[in-house]
Amino acid sequence: MRWPFRKQVEDQPSAVAALDGKLITYAVRRDPTGEVVIGKDGRICAATEQLELRFSDGSIPFSCPASTAECGELMSRNGVLITGDDAVTGRRVTVVGYYKYYR
Numbered sequence: 001m002r003w004p005f006r007k008q009v010e011d012q013p014s015a016v017a018a019l020d021g022k023l024i025t026y027a028v029r030r031d032p033t034g035e036v037v038i039g040k041d042g043r044i045c046a047a048t049e050q051l052e053l054r055f056s057d058g059s060i061p062f063s064c065p066a067s068t069a070e071c072g073e074l075m076s077r078n079g080v081l082i083t084g085d086d087a088v089t090g091r092r093v094t095v096v097g098y099y100k101y102y103r
Contacts, residue, residue, distance in 0.1 A: 023100040
């Protein structure tokens with residue numbers, strides 16, 4: 001018997017797949033000393049097994065396997081916090097990407 005008021009969960013996209021194609025104004029990397037801007041005017045690419053931040057100047061300062069990435073939206077809903085094993089630096093990195101806002 002099915003419960004009449006229970007919400008049926010169907011194939012929902014993962015948090016990483018939902019980020020694919022989001023435009024970002026800028027991104028910062030969190031270090032023990034503070035935050036460092038790693039790029040401006042880019043997009044989040046998560047179409048393959050890699051989650052990447054690509055910017056308009058052609059740089060890819062952050063790239064990690066989608067399986068190791070932990071993602072969560074900021075409480076203000078204007079950005080995303082991504083923690084993963086960075087292929088560029090070779091260590092676990094936390095990056096904040098701020099979405100581009102359109103009115």
